[in-house]
Amino acid sequence: ENRLNGYTPMDLLQNRFFERAEFVVDTLRKQGYCYLDDFHGEDIALKILSEVKNLHHREKFTDGELVSSNGNGSMLNKKIRDDKIAWIDGKEENCQAISHHMTTVNTLIRFCNGLIEEYDIEHRTKAMVACYPGQGTCYKRHVDNPNKDGRCITTLYYLNPGWTEEKGGMLNLYPGGSEEPVKILPRLDRLLLFWSDRRNPHEVAPSHDVRYAITLWYFDKNERARFRKKQEEEERKKAIFSGQENGSNEGGGN
Ligand SMILES: Cn1c(O)c(C(=O)NCC(=O)O)c(=O)c2ccccc21
Ligand SMILES: [Mn+2]
Secondary structure (H helix, E strand, O other): OOOEOOEOHHHHHHHHHHHHHHHHHHHHHHHOEEEEOOOOOHHHHHHHHHHHHHHHHOOOOOOOOEEEOOOOOOOOOOEEEOOEEEEEOOOOOOOHHHHHHHHHHHHHHHHHHOOOOOOOEEEEOOEEEEEEOOOOEEEEEEOOOOOOOOEEEEEEEEOOOOOOHHHEOOEEEOHHHOOOOEEEOOOOOEEEEEEOOOOOOEEEEEEOOOEEEEEEEEEEHHHHHHHHHHHHHHHHHHHHHHHHHOOOHHHOOO
């Protein structure tokens, strides 16, 4: 049968994922972030981009928040909307290439999970497809998961062919809260991964051209379970409190 010097194509594919996972985990340990270029190869990357643009043209994105366009906060002048997002689970029509991206990153993360003992990664969010419409739109400095909501790894897949720094829109990453940012170019077919917690404050610098990216957040099982339990606890307390509020006595008050 088709054994290539003793390996089947599947073996070679598995090895390739294992090698990349080793590089990713070593680099995450060393600097807290890691990017892989030419992740899918150009033709698949362009297919994913065309599906994202199609989502955009079919108005599947939310409207971004209303922001002033002159940056000094006055809302007097014309308003523009900043980042727009669409949540995709991968089963939607005309999202086959986006779905392929989601399963490919799942496979990479599954290999990484075997090498990271501090997390047990089994689930992720849906894909958040984001579009910055240009005109100086940006995303202020933040931490994705500052308060243990379960997210441990952020993956960002960039879809911007021919992007250059003069277009702005760099991802400024401050690993370990460093003063000087690491500036990541959001170029086509680049997969960036970083720890989602306070180790990685980051911001999107003002963009002067349309800028697309797909985010997948991966959960640590235990942190997520604790967070869900806390959420349910808060829901119960709120329910009891609102029961007492309108004077009803089923809140157990005497
Ligand atoms: C649109 N957008 C984001 O772009 C980033 C983010 O950090 N992006 C980094 C990047 O695109 O390089 C976010 O973290 C984010 C979080 C909640 C809602 C929307 C969000
Ligand atoms: Mn973020």
